[in-house]
Amino acid sequence: MRASPSTARAINDRLALGLLQQHGPLTAAQLKTETGLSRPTVADLVERLGAAGLIEVVGESGAVRRGPNAKLYGIVAGRAHLAALDVRLxxxxxxxxxxxxxxxAEDALPIGGDTGTGPAVERAAALLESAARAAGPVPLHSVGIGAPGLIDPATGELRDSTGLPAWHRGLVRELQRRLPATVLVENETNLAAVAELREGAAKGRDTFVLLWLGQGIGAAVMLDGKLRQGASGGAGEIGFLPVPGVGGLPSAVDCAGGFHSLAGSAALCELASTHGLLDLATVSEGGEEAAAVATVRAALEAGEPGEPFLKEVADRLALGSAAVASVLDPGCVLLAGAVGHAGGPALAARVEERLAAMSPLRTEVRAGSLGDGAVLRGALITARDAAQDALFAPED
Structure with a gap:
């Protein structure tokens, strides 16, 4: 069945806009080459997109021959603004x-655990509004939010989760209430996977599992370029994975006894202490992630003295990775989050070697390249995709 003329135009326009988003400004001739469309079709879409205020002439190609063919067309970047929030504990x-x-514009704000829900929500919302004003008078179109916890796949809302601050849910609802923008929320680990796929270490590999190694443990499942969230939004809750060697089992409300108890920051700090690399008395409550990151880096720099600790860290991470590989066979596991970024390729290589001895399924292990900023990047990509879908959809 052939597409109607209006549908064909919409498809061609989206194709051209996607290329301009990906490659930057292009001439009509370059659009013709990249799209495979005829010269008249490209001329029509350029005129149509320009009249709609979606693209504009941003310069010339630098060719010797000047004129209409040398015009460079680019997306009107200032048509709308986007915002991304990384909401932590x-x-x-x-x-x-x-x-x-x-x-x-960009900014950050600490929100202590003793801050009440109402004041915390107001401070976080005011931070976004202040950044939006600093960016200029163009309105926000879409806001992407990354937060710990489960996202209900049916409603897109952040679910109530034991151990997470109440202000997280309150913030999402408040922003949806007071902003004219589209507000989207997604699990932080899932957003990190989106960012690594589009801009980081997973670029060019559309099937992988990302392990988020930080204060807590999480995983994101990317299959054929699409996030798999599960029936209840809990795909990747690997912190609850029962594992040997922890002296217990996790419960429905507590991941203690699961993989979290082997690979979370607190567990790595305890491991470092047994190897004489860290004095637990110097680690403040809530500061385990920073201590784990510093210890991993120090162990890598120490060479041979740090090897016993790194070997055991790799053994633990390989255990969780083997469980993932045996079920999903993703072919690639990405170590992300603050600890994964600190370990880098050196830790990833150790995990890959250990995993190869545990599983018959060939699995590459890579280090994430975007570090702690992956969540914010993923939230921004989500907001940009939403805006592009809405703004760059030509009318019939």
């Missing part, structure tokens, strides 16, 4: 960009 970070991702 004790802080929130925000960035505001144009449609092409150029940073216009």
């Amino acid at each position: 004790g802080s929130v970070s925000v960035v505001v960009t144009d449609l092409l991702g150029a940073t216009l």
Whole structure:
């Protein structure tokens, strides 16, 4: 069945806009080459997109021959602004960009555990509004939020989760209430996987599992370029995975006794202590992630003295990775989060070697390349995709 003329135009326009988003400004001739469309069809879509205020002439190609064919067309980046928030247990970070991702404003704010729900929500919402004003008078179109916890796949809302601050859910609802923008929320680990797929270490590999190694443990499942969230939004809750060697089992409300008890930051700090690499008395409550990151880096720099600790860390991570590989066979596991980034390729290589001895399924292990900023990048990509779907959909 052939597409109607209006459908064909919409498809061609989206194709051209996607290329301009990906490659930057292009001439009509370059659009013709990249799209495979005829010269008249490209001329029509350029005129149509320009009249709709979606693209504009941004310069010339530098060719010797000047004229209409040398015009460079680019997306109107200032048509709308986007925002992304990374909501953590004790802080929130925000960035505001144009449609092409150029940073216009950014800020961060600590929110202590003793802050009440109402004041915490107000402070976080005010942070976003302040950044939006600093970015200029263009309105926000879409806001992407990354937060710990489960996202209900049916409603897209952050679910109530034991151990997570109540202000997280309150913030999402408040922003949806007071902003004219589209507000989207997603699990932080899932957003990190989106960012690594589009801009980081998983680029070019559309099937992989990302292990988020930080204060807590999480995983994101990416199959054929799509996030798999599970029936209840809990795909990747690997912290609850029962594992040997922890002296118990996790419960429905507590991941103690699961993989978290082997590979979470607190567990790695305890392991470092047994190897004489860390004095637990110097680690403040809530500061386990920073201590684990510093210890992993120090062990890598120490060479041979740090090897016993690194070997056991790799053994633990390989155990969780083997469980994932045996069920999903993703072919690639990405070590992300603060600890995964600190370990880098050296830790990833150790995990891959140990995993190869545990599983018959060939699984590459890579280090994430975006570090702790992956969540914010993923939230921004989500906001940009939403804006692109809405703004770059030509009318019939």
